[in-house]
Amino acid sequence: MSARRVALAVGAPAALLLLLGLLWSWTASANPSVLPPLGALPAEFAARPDFYLRNLGHTLVSALSGFGIGVGAALLLAIAVVHAPVLRSAVLPVALLLNVTPVVAIAPALVVAFGFSQVPNIVVAALTAFFPMLINALAGFQNVDRGALEVFRSMAASRTDVFLRLRLPSSLRYLFAGARLSASAAMIGAIVSEFTGSTRGLGATIVTATTYLNLPQMWVAILVSALVSLTLLGLIGLIERVVVRW
Numbered sequence: 001m002s003a004r005r006v007a008l009a010v011g012a013p014a015a016l017l018l019l020l021g022l023l024w025s026w027t028a029s030a031n032p033s034v035l036p037p038l039g040a041l042p043a044e045f046a047a048r049p050d051f052y053l054r055n056l057g058h059t060l061v062s063a064l065s066g067f068g069i070g071v072g073a074a075l076l077l078a079i080a081v082v083h084a085p086v087l088r089s090a091v092l093p094v095a096l097l098l099n100v101t102p103v104v105a106i107a108p109a110l111v112v113a114f115g116f117s118q119v120p121n122i123v124v125a126a127l128t129a130f131f132p133m134l135i136n137a138l139a140g141f142q143n144v145d146r147g148a149l150e151v152f153r154s155m156a157a158s159r160t161d162v163f164l165r166l167r168l169p170s171s172l173r174y175l176f177a178g179a180r181l182s183a184s185a186a187m188i189g190a191i192v193s194e195f196t197g198s199t200r201g202l203g204a205t206i207v208t209a210t211t212y213l214n215l216p217q218m219w220v221a222i223l224v225s226a227l228v229s230l231t232l233l234g235l236i237g238l239i240e241r242v243v244v245r246w
Helices: 003-030 040-047 049-083 085-100 103-114 119-142 146-154 159-170 172-193 202-211 215-243
Strands: none
Touching: 040 049, 040 215, 049 085, 049 119, 049 159, 049 172, 049 202, 049 215, 085 119, 103 119, 103 172, 119 159, 119 172, 146 159, 159 172, 172 202, 172 215, 202 215
């Protein structure tokens, strides 16, 4: 990579962050009831790091558990649809219905069903992670080279061989794209589900801070959740670079 591209890749985000910081500081000074001073955020985190890390851990457990469940269910269902196309007309409308149902509407019902435990948070995270992976997995498994598929069929390859040696390798880009979307969705679902019936997690921290107008606590929780989501996306991108070499 040339020095110009490196400078652009580093300088452009840095300039944008500086601009956003200046805009934040101006808004905080003009409307202190809207945004806290920018310097109050690191001070708030430094004063209570254990508090934020403990709540982050609770949210991460819900998000990652839901991510694993949602992605696993989506992959299994996509594999079933690819091998039995008649299921597609039955599966997609139900999956679309789940996707368009507001998470905020589901969370209270899950609290009633499962009580004030972490189960509702995990279920919501799984539901939000399910649809992006399902759509991408279906697109990837079905987007195969027709010529290569005919070669496999002419050699009397089994469905398992066709899937493992053709469909799965050719769908990796789609699967990792779905994983990135599902990871973000699971994190959002876990946080939103904590708005109702939860006393732990970043979502509950945001609600409590909003109730008591504690702007530094609210924004620290929001920024921590954003940074963790970016970290998860970065990890998935790193794994993709290792696994997908073409």
